[in-house]
Amino acid sequence: MTDIPKLQERLREFADKRDWKQFHSPKNLSMALIVEAGELAEHFQWLTQEESFNLANEKLEAVGEELADIFVYLVRLADQLDIDLAKVVERKIDLNEAKYPADLVRGSARKYTEYQ
Amino acid sequence: MTDIPKLQERLREFADKRDWKQFHSPKNLSMALIVEAGELAEHFQWLTQEESFNLANEKLEAVGEELADIFVYLVRLADQLDIDLAKVVERKIDLNEAKYPADLVRGSARKYTEYQ
Amino acid sequence: MTDIPKLQERLREFADKRDWKQFHSPKNLSMALIVEAGELAEHFQWLTQEESFNLANEKLEAVGEELADIFVYLVRLADQLDIDLAKVVERKIDLNEAKYPADLVRGSARKYTEYQ
Amino acid sequence: MTDIPKLQERLREFADKRDWKQFHSPKNLSMALIVEAGELAEHFQWLTQEESFNLANEKLEAVGEELADIFVYLVRLADQLDIDLAKVVERKIDLNEAKYPADLVRGSARKYTEYQ
Structure with a gap:
């Protein structure tokens, strides 16, 4: 199952069956997401960039599990706010x-960081 | 386009065309991801849970844009580490x-937080 | 010992004795700090605001330990970048x-969040 | 003013005068703190470790301002939970x-990361 809306539906059913909607306020989900992002970063904090590859x-x-946790909260948050995740992602790529x-930014660290 | 591997491919091409692979070490991407997760949380930090809905x-x-940013770094990170994102997500849901x-955790805040 | 410069000195000696300066790049310390901030947030993520008191x-x-971890990395980071932590804190309070x-912002949630 | 309890008192007065105690639940403060930690990390995300020095x-x-913001929320959080920040920091250093x-961990990256 690699389709975002289908994963989103499965995750919604999972939460509904457990009456977890009450905990899954967007505020709480944004906290849960960044907590998982912290667990992800923990794996890399003392590594060199080379080692991190x-x-x-x-x-x-373990890193794969953290990625999954982040994905789950990301999709739940989109679901709770009725945001079409795939759509905002595509719009973002278009914008970027x-x-x-x-042509302008290729191969230049300086240009890269400037553009951020 | 709602298929994760297709979005992943599009994002890889985007980075390749700009020679950004050098910046996209897993270490850097894990930082970029949590930075975006912080921008997401910022929208909710002073709200009540009700307001956050x-x-x-x-x-x-703006929240949709942050979700997109997080998704982009999440997929890039999986790509750089050859992790099959959809697969680890499905495995995670199975585990959960x-x-x-x-039956055991339904409708109980206490059980919910205990189980975490 | 409640004096910031003295704590800073003690922490510097601690790192020096262990040859940890090499790991304590500002980049790494900023990651370590946010990882600890995530562990702190984890304690509160599913609580109501009332419960969090x-x-x-x-x-x-456990929360006290997380606060200490954050403080340690904060002071180490200031030390590595030769930033006078007490001074920037005082300047920040003056600015705020x-x-x-x-008179303008008292007792108003709306004004509070607007001002942020 | 480099004394933690004095800074803590000044920050408490600042919040009290503005009736901000209602927003400064430990839950909200833990979010505000990690949001600032994200703004700090943003400065370093694409830099090499050398560049970050x-x-x-x-x-x-700008980094100094982020450190100040983090310090402010850290001290406010300790204050709201009646945690003696200087004391838990000293205890933490003793534990470490x-x-x-x-003698055991000096100059060894491997030992360093193992010990974490």
């Missing part, structure tokens, strides 16, 4: 294509 | 189904 | 006194 | 002295 299997699996023209 | 249109749009049986 | 003793102690005049 | 003056000043004996 080459994780041992066990660590890679216009904002960072490949 | 009822955002004005302008704020709702087993970990939080609906 | 009334923590059980065990939880209160001017930015949020008590 | 050598910030331009303007950026250094015992947990990471200088």
Whole structure:
């Protein structure tokens, strides 16, 4: 199942069956999401950038779990606020294509950080 | 386009065309992700939970943009580490189904937080 | 010992004795700090605001430890960048006194969030 | 003014005069703190570790402001929960002295990350 709306529906059913909607206020979900993002960052905090590409299997699996946790809260938050996640993502990519023209920003760290 | 692997491919091409792979180390991406998660949380920090459900249109749009930013970094990170995002998400939901049986945790805040 | 510069010195000696300066780049310390801030937020994510005032003793102690962790990384970061923490804090308070005049913002949630 | 309890008192008065205690629930303050920690991390996200030591003056000043913001919320949170910040920090340093004996962990990245 790689389709965002289908995953979103499955996650909604999961929460509904457990009466968790009451905890899943957008405020709480935004906290839960950043808490998971912190657990993700923890895996990388003392690594060099090179090391961060080459994780041992066990660590890679743990990172995968954090990514999943973040995805779950992201989709729940979109669902609770009736935001069409796939749509805002596509719009964002379109905006970025216009904002960072490949010809201008290619291969330049300085231009990259300037453009942010 | 609501299919995760297709969005992932589009985002990879976007980064490749700009030679941004060098900045997109997993370490850097994990930082960028939590920075965006912070911008998301900022919208909710002083709201009550009730207020967080009822955002004005302008704020709702801004929140949608933050969700998109988080999604983009999440997918880029999975891509850089060769993690199959949809797969780890599905595995996570399966695990949660087993970990939080609906019959046991339904409708109970205490049980909910205990189970976390 | 409640004096910031003295705590800063003690923490510097602690890191120096362990040759940890190499890990304590400002980049890494900013990650470590937000990771701890995530552990702090985790304690509060599913609580109501009222509940967050009334923590059980065990939880209160755990929260105290997170606050200490954040303080340690905050002071280390100031130290590594030669920032006078007490001075920037005082300047910030002065700025806030001017930015949020008590007469104008008192007792109004709307004014509070507007002013942010 | 470099004494933590004195800064804490000044910050409490500041909030009291504005009737902000109602917004400063520990839950909200933990969110505000991590939001500021995200703004701090934003300054470092695309930098190498070397670059993160050598910030331009303007950026250094901005980083100082973020550190001040984090400090303010940290102290407010301790105040609202009646946690003696200086005391938990000292206890933490004592614990770390015992947990990471200088002789054992010195100069070894591997030992450092293992010990975390």
